Amino acid sequence: MQKSPWIIHYDGSSxxxxxxxxxxxxxxxYDVERFGVINTGNxxxxxxxLITGSVNEQNKAVIKNIxxxxxxxxxxxxxxxxxxxxxxxxxxxNVLGGPDKVIPVDLYxxxxxxxxxxxxxxxxxxxELWEGKRRKRxxxxxxxx
Amino acid sequence: xxxxxxxxPQHPVLPEPIHLDLVVEDxxxxxxxxxxxxxxxxxxxxxxxxxFQEFVYVAERICGICSFIHGMTYCHGVEQLMKIEVPPRxxxxxxxxxxxxxxxxxxxxLGLIADAFGFESLFMHSWRLREKVLDIxxxxxxxxxxxxxxxxxxxRRDIENGTLREIAAKLRDYAVEYKDLGNVFLNDxxxxxxxxxxxxxxxxDALGLGSVGPMLxxxxxxxxxxxxxxxxxxxxxxxxxxxxxxxxxARCAVRIGxxxxxxxxxxxxxxxxPGGAIEIKVTGLPEGEFYARTxxxxxxxxxxxxxxxxxxxxxxxxxxxxxANIPPMLKIMTGCQLxxxxxxxxxxxxxxxxxxx
Amino acid sequence: MIESQDFRETTPERLIGEVQGxxxxxxxxxxIGATRTEGFEINYSFDRNLEFVNFKIRLADNTEAIPSIxxxxxxxxxxxxxxxxxxxxxxxxxxxxxxxxxYRVARPAAFxxxxxxxxxxxxxxxxxxTEVKET
Ligand code: SF4
Numbered sequence: 207m208q209k210s211p212w213i214i215h216y217d218g219s220s221x222x223x224x225x226x227x228x229x230x231x232x233x234x235x236y237d238v239e240r241f242g243v244i245n246t247g248n249x250x251x252x253x254x255x256l257i258t259g260s261v262n263e264q265n266k267a268v269i270k271n272i273x274x275x276x277x278x279x280x281x282x283x284x285x286x287x288x289x290x291x292x293x294x295x296x297x298x299x300n301v302l303g304g305p306d307k308v309i310p311v312d313l314y315x316x317x318x319x320x321x322x323x324x325x326x327x328x329x330x331x332x333x334e335l336w337e338g339k340r341r342k343r344x345x346x347x348x349x350x351x
Numbered sequence: 352x353x354x355x356x357x358x359x360p361q362h363p364v365l366p367e368p369i370h371l372d373l374v375v376e377d378x379x380x381x382x383x384x385x386x387x388x389x390x391x392x393x394x395x396x397x398x399x400x401x402x403f404q405e406f407v408y409v410a411e412r413i414c415g416i417c418s419f420i421h422g423m424t425y426c427h428g429v430e431q432l433m434k435i436e437v438p439p440r441x442x443x444x445x446x447x448x449x450x451x452x453x454x455x456x457x458x459x460x461l462g463l464i465a466d467a468f469g470f471e472s473l474f475m476h477s478w479r480l481r482e483k484v485l486d487i488x489x490x491x492x493x494x495x496x497x498x499x500x501x502x503x504x505x506x507r508r509d510i511e512n513g514t515l516r517e518i519a520a521k522l523r524d525y526a527v528e529y530k531d532l533g534n535v536f537l538n539d540x541x542x543x544x545x546x547x548x549x550x551x552x553x554x555x556d557a558l559g560l561g562s563v564g565p566m567l568x569x570x571x572x573x574x575x576x577x578x579x580x581x582x583x584x585x586x587x588x589x590x591x592x593x594x595x596x597x598x599x600x601a602r603c604a605v606r607i608g609x610x611x612x613x614x615x616x617x618x619x620x621x622x623x624x625p626g627g628a629i630e631i632k633v634t635g636l637p638e639g640e641f642y643a644r645t646x647x648x649x650x651x652x653x654x655x656x657x658x659x660x661x662x663x664x665x666x667x668x669x670x671x672x673x674x675a676n677i678p679p680m681l682k683i684m685t686g687c688q689l690x691x692x693x694x695x696x697x698x699x700x701x702x703x704x705x706x707x708x
Numbered sequence: 709m710i711e712s713q714d715f716r717e718t719t720p721e722r723l724i725g726e727v728q729g730x731x732x733x734x735x736x737x738x739x740i741g742a743t744r745t746e747g748f749e750i751n752y753s754f755d756r757n758l759e760f761v762n763f764k765i766r767l768a769d770n771t772e773a774i775p776s777i778x779x780x781x782x783x784x785x786x787x788x789x790x791x792x793x794x795x796x797x798x799x800x801x802x803x804x805x806x807x808x809x810x811y812r813v814a815r816p817a818a819f820x821x822x823x824x825x826x827x828x829x830x831x832x833x834x835x836x837x838t839e840v841k842e843t
Contacts, residue, residue: 216368217390217703219389219390220390220415221418222416223418223496223497224415226415226496227458227495227496229478230478230481230482230485232471233462233474234475234476234479235479235482237480260392262389264389265368265389265390268389278545294408294412295392295394295412297407298393298394298397299396300393301393318497319410319415319495387811393819395819452819558734558781559731559781559783560783561737574757574758576758641713642753642760642762653738653739653753655751657743665743665745666743668737668739670741674786675739675785677783678782678785678786679783
């Protein structure tokens, strides 16, 4: 691992179950902070965009906005079955059925609620993807300039 | 000079999206206008598509923190309409799981409020203790946040009497740690300076604005829906935890008091639980209308269930505690300092996803 | 039934008077909610020390004007804006009127529609792990 990935988390109309699992992954029991993963509130500092929930009409614009503000390269992760397919709420009239309707999503972490273990696994996978994207953009092997 | 500061929906201290327009004059907030709808899914309309037994799963997913109590309230409402006598053992098991949810929810809140006033190690500490409760929940239901153990006519899983007593003993040990944690919140000088006298809500105001749960009890009104004796609460000896001051400190104290109360209720359940079946077969279809009211960690939740004798309910309306607590939140925020806004938003223990459903 | 629930009927004209009476008697406003039946039903619920009272208004359709009770219970404005946005009900003189901007929804007043006949259609989804082109 060459870089400590920073995460921005946005709740796109989830039921909270996945959000608290994302937070739980950061706290002492699972402690992803030991890998240098920090949950930041600022999109401009973030490498990984973690979205939970099935996304509705009103937060479409918010998600797009956060995504556009993040610097390249960036990885988007959909956490929970709601964010993957719409899940149990798919038939609700006000949901779009996941962030992939608004922005490109690179990684899907299923589960209702997604367990902290799988979220951590997802973040590790996201790092690989991020590394690949970085190489493609810069054409350099290592992160050093 | 008047400025309008938009607050949210994506904000470092907010775990969930809500948007507030804060009208500030220098550092003082003079007016607050909320706007919601970021999480509105319209799931009440799903009753038209899912049958009434299946809907328990949706009800549980209204909110991932009080998920069990949501499912239970829904079941309770439908059972009342269909006049189903749930076996007493199921009632006791429901009570145990509700109280476990309450403990984990309050610990979660303590962590979040610590984060809001900038005490990060305290946040980590509360969440560390919360994980142990989640372990008990996982061992008894299989899920960490969504239990899936309640159904119409009873519960899906049993907990053996021996295990129940073990859980009660474990919680008694954990209570020692909760005491230490509570001590920091209630006696630490810096914490007190962030909480004492901030956001005072008087008793009559709290009632007039329709607040519920710890918000109401912290203003000296002893109302607790558990006194309605749903589930097994009729056979359990407890009294609502209250405080008089009505400030953020009092709300914190009430929630800490309720953690110990829940530990005690679980102990009583482990001793009083009767044997027998845990579910009963459900026949027939619901008809009529009923308001199911139960106490969630955040306060009173209302399920209005109207059924017309078909397998789909005619209408389900959920009024969650946070919705009722928004007006009092606006009230305590007018006149506060801008720096206190995150703390005040958190003292109502907001759960936006259930507010907007 | 473990709890006695008091259901009463009223009309839009008598509403404010009834609600004022509840307020004077020290009741707490519990909720306001609506139901789509053949017409519409609006329920106003109150509670005093666990004693539950519910008032119901029946309307033929959602263009009929209903007075706002936010003058009596200030906190009612949230419920009333919600009813306006989700059911398209016509509530007059709300204390803080969002004019339909309280909830921003894909279909306004969706709850006012009659339940549609069930149809099940699945959307095509990308499979997990596939590379998605960056925009
Ligand atoms: S996947 Fe399940 S737990 Fe996660 S937000 Fe959706 S309903 Fe809630």
